[in-house]
Amino acid sequence: MFTWNKIVSSGGRIIFMRVRATKREHQDLLERYPLHQRCYNAFENEWDFFEGFGGEDDAEKEEYAGYMHSDSEDEEIEFSEGLWDEDDPSHEPAFSPASPEPTPTLADELELLPATPEVAPVVEHTWQFSDDIFKRMTLTYGFCPPAGPVPAVPPLQAWDQVKGILGFMPETQLPWSDNEKRCAAGFIQQLLQGLNGLPASLDDLNDLSPSALTTAFNFSIIQCPLRNLYILDTPQSPSCSWSLGLESAASLLYVCRLLIANSTHTILTVAHHLVKNNIPFRTLLLRQSLNPRRLDKPFAPRSYRRNDHVFDSKDFESAMMEARERLVRPFGRAAFLRGGILGRIAQELGSMEAVLDGPSLEVTEHESGHFFASAHPGSFYWDDELSEDDVACLCGTYRMYTGRGEQTKVVSWFPYPEDWEGSGHDWMVWTERDEWWFKTHLTLIWNPGQQKTRTPMTRQEWRAAVRGVGRSRKVVRMNNERAERYVDAKVPVP
Known part of the structure; x- marks a missing residue:
């Protein structure tokens, strides 16, 4: 079931955002909205509720045979299950998994792909890794x-x-x-x-390998206007007007191998694979801009806690409700594009429906976002971006008094992306161990009776907590270095 929320952009433009309702809200929606404010899609088995839908009140007088909502969508494996008592209303989870169903245009392109492990038309995200x-x-x-x-x-x-x-x-x-x-x-x-x-x-980076990348992939299709910015706009997709941007050599080689493995991929299906696997990327739109300015919105704390405050699941729930509100804004799609820990939080709190639509009206109407210089004078590559304040909100951040006068410290429920990136949990792709860590972290938040109850930590404490195994950090670092050497030789910077 979905509702439609009115959103006002930073430039004052009004748009409507489709938001998936939690299961506990289903009965309330059926009771609150009259028949003419409901719309049922039998093909997708989905309800939409909106006060602006057309119809007259006399529609209520029509005979209504009733509709028993299917529980088929409840068969998905929900990460939140088992972390609280389903019958206890005080434990209404802030994390309500959103439907990761692709947009119709993306689904059309996915149907062209054979059933390979690289990209499959996945309807529900179950985070299974054992065959990967x-x-x-x-x-x-x-x-x-x-x-x-x-x-x-x-x-x-x-x-x-x-x-x-x-x-x-x-x-x-x-x-x-x-x-x-x-x-x-x-x-x-x-x-x-x-x-x-x-x-x-x-080793496919060795030219003597039977599967050498140098003979299997045409690197001339890659644009590199800046150091560590690689742009692909082929294989083209009729469903998108943006180009795929990658900000590391390792992620570029990942995409190259993905394209080699399946020649029917398009930019859109590649992007779907990347967001599904929590790999950072950009959806870049080339636009002329007379006076582009960087998005500047520093962290502005709204939540303070005393030094003797004891955090519990209620604090966490409140913080995640605020984070969810950020994600439904037009620029919220940028959290999914960021990948890593921020992308994983976004996949639990928000909907991926708008991620592959390309830059939002914040970019196209107000030029508010992130931009890169291009080879075309006066034109820049634009994409949505999260501000420092948005990132802090998604991580569940507070200022907390230390007990020493007015001195404060910053703590958060989740590590900041800068502290996650480069840690022993940052394999570029979301892994089985990452998911185990994520679930364990939430279990320790929602079960306060345990010895190791998890509470917000400072950035220094988070860096120590996610440091991980040294050999994991080293293998990622060595792989990044060899990828940079290889790509520098194949795709020189102008």
Whole structure:
């Protein structure tokens, strides 16, 4: 079920935002809205409630056979389940998973794709990772599965260590042969030791590899107007007018491998894959701008707590309700584009419906957002952006008195993206271990009786909490370095 909220942009323009209602609101909506203010879509099995819908009050007099709302949408695996008592109204979760169903235009393009692991027309997001190790190693690190035995590989026991380094849980199983596991473990161990020495047959960045990227992908289609800004507008999609922007060499190579794996991809389906897997990207719109200005809205605390305040789930619920309100604003789509911890929060609180529509009216009407210089004089690449205040709100931030006069400190329910990025949990792609951490974090918030009750922390405390395993940080760093070297040679900056 969905309601329509009136939103006023920063320039005073009024638009309407479609917002998914929580399950506990369903009965209230049916009782509150008369028949002429409801609209049922039988094809999608969805209700829309809006006071502005047409119709006369006498429509209420018509015979209504009644409609028993289907519980099919309740069959999705909801992250929030099990964290509170369903019958306790005091535990109404602030995190209400939004429908990640693609827009009709995106669904049309996804239907053209074969049923491969790279992109599938997923209707519900269940965050399942156990079959993804092969895909992650191939797309993220350029690992090529061996065609036969490879000499000088480590013992099979090293495979379990490699799973942890790559962000997977120890119990994750994969139907690989022992030789494939040994080769994968050897590939990662060699990557940890240095950028040289990776077996050529297993590395797609090596020109001697049978699966070398240099022969499989046409790098001339990539634009690079600035350092660490890579733009693709092909394969074109008839459903979008924006270009795909990537701000790291590693994410660019990820997309290149994705396009190689499936030739029917378009920019739109690639973007759908990226947002689904929490990988940062941009939807860039080239526009002429006479006087572009950066979005400047510093953190303005609205929530203060005394030094003796004891945080509980009610504080968390209130903070997430405010965060949810930010996400329904036109620029809220920028949280999904950010990926990482911020993208994961957004996927729980908001709807992805507007993410792939491209820059919002905040950009197209008011030139409020983020912009990059282009090769065209007077024109800039624009996209929606979150301000410092928006990021603080999404992370559930407070100012808290320290007990030393007027001195305060900043604490938050979630780590800031700057503290998450580069940590031992930042694998560029949202992993099984990331999801385990996320669920555990919320469990400790919603269950105050436990010894390790989670409360807001300072940024320094968050950096220590998400520091993770040193070898995980190193393998990501080494992979980023080799990606930068490779891309610098293939896509030079003007």
